[in-house]
Amino acid sequence: EPEVTQTPSHQVTQMGQEVILRCVPISNHLYFYWYRQILGQKVEFLVSFYNNEISEKSEIFDDQFSVERPDGSNFTLKIRSTKLEDSAMYFCASRATGYQPQHFGDGTRLSIL
Amino acid sequence: EDQVTQSPEALRLQEGESSSLNCSYTVSGLRGLFWYRQDPGKGPEFLFTLYSAGEEKEKERLKATLTKKESFLHITAPKPEDSATYLCAVQGYGGATNKLIFGTGTLLAVQP
Numbered sequence: 001e002p003e004v005t006q007t008p009s010h011q012v013t014q015m016g017q018e019v020i021l022r023c024v025p026i027s028n029h030l031y032f033y034w035y036r037q038i039l040g041q042k043v044e045f046l047v048s049f050y051n052n053e054i055s056e057k058s059e060i061f062d063d064q065f066s067v068e069r070p071d072g073s074n075f076t077l078k079i080r081s082t083k084l085e086d087s088a089m090y091f092c093a094s095r096a097t098g099y100q101p102q103h104f105g106d107g108t109r110l111s112i113l
Numbered sequence: 114e115d116q117v118t119q120s121p122e123a124l125r126l127q128e129g130e131s132s133s134l135n136c137s138y139t140v141s142g143l144r145g146l147f148w149y150r151q152d153p154g155k156g157p158e159f160l161f162t163l164y165s166a167g168e169e170k171e172k173e174r175l176k177a178t179l180t181k182k183e184s185f186l187h188i189t190a191p192k193p194e195d196s197a198t199y200l201c202a203v204q205g206y207g208g209a210t211n212k213l214i215f216g217t218g219t220l221l222a223v224q225p
Contacts, residue, residue: 004156033212043157043200043215056212091156095211099164101147102213104156 002026004105006092012111016081021108023075023092032075033093033102034067036060043091049075079110087112115140115205119216126191126223134186134219136201144204146184147213148177151198160199191223 005024013019025032034046048055049067066078075094079086089109093102116139126132138146145164149157161170163179170177174195176187186199198220202213 006156031211035213042217043202043213045212045214048212058212093156099145099162101145101159101162102211103159104149106154106156 004092004094004103006090006105006108008108009106010109010111012113013082015084015112019079019082019110021077021079021090021092021110023077023105024073025075025092025094026096026103027073029094029096029103031055031095031097031102032067032069033095034077035091035093035104036088037091037107038088046077046090082110082112084112086110115203115214117201117203117214117216119199119201119219121219122217123220124222126188126221128192128223128225129190131187131189131191133188134199134201134221136184136186136216137182138184138201138203140203140205140214142206144206144211146179147202147204148175148184148186149200149202151200151218157200188221191221193223193225196221196223 007022032049037043047057047061064080068076089107091104091107093104095102118137120135148160151157161177166181168179174189178185198218200218202215204211
């Protein structure tokens with residue numbers, strides 16, 4: 001069964017450093033998402049991406065965050081200057097069309113020191 | 114503002130002991146309500162989508178139902194492998210895309 005793949009599974013970074021989280025969505029999907037889950041809290045929406053542009057973003061997704069689909073298969077989330085509060089699990093999700101559900105990857109655990 | 118509240122926060126059952134999980138929601142026009150299962154260290158795994166009040170979906174020991182204000186996930190004769198966190202999420206018609214608004218989940222432990 002097709003699945004969303006995320007790398008790395010765990011990323012440890014010093015505060016202030018840039019980090020790129022990578023995702024390979026399911027191949028025929030058109031809509032792409034990033035969510036995050038701080039330990040013990042809800043899964044929160046960050047951003048959605050369709051047709052090579054951001055469709056919607058949350059208040060969390062400030063100027064330090066950016067997303068890109070550099071080729072036909074990868075979808076990345078970049079945090080330019082990481083803060084301690086960016087420590088969380090980051091999930092990538094993709095969706096086909098219409099009313100199809102979002103399918104999630106297993107996440108990247110980001111730890112900021 | 115769209116909101117999802119799940120109860121109970123945690124539930125411990127004996128194998129074979131049926132029960133229900135609750136998801137109450139407030140949304141400006143429901144496009145869909147979704148149930149996911151999340152195992153420790155993993156991403157949410159899709160279970161069901163419900164679109165309108167009165168709808169029901171079933172999969173093995175799980176059955177999801179929907180009213181205008183809440184959804185229930187019924188677990189019949191659970192087994193230890195059903196132990197996981199069950200997440201409820203809604204999509205509303207507000208916003209440009211089908212973002213999901215999640216509840217905090219119910220942590221289910223099924224003991225043999």
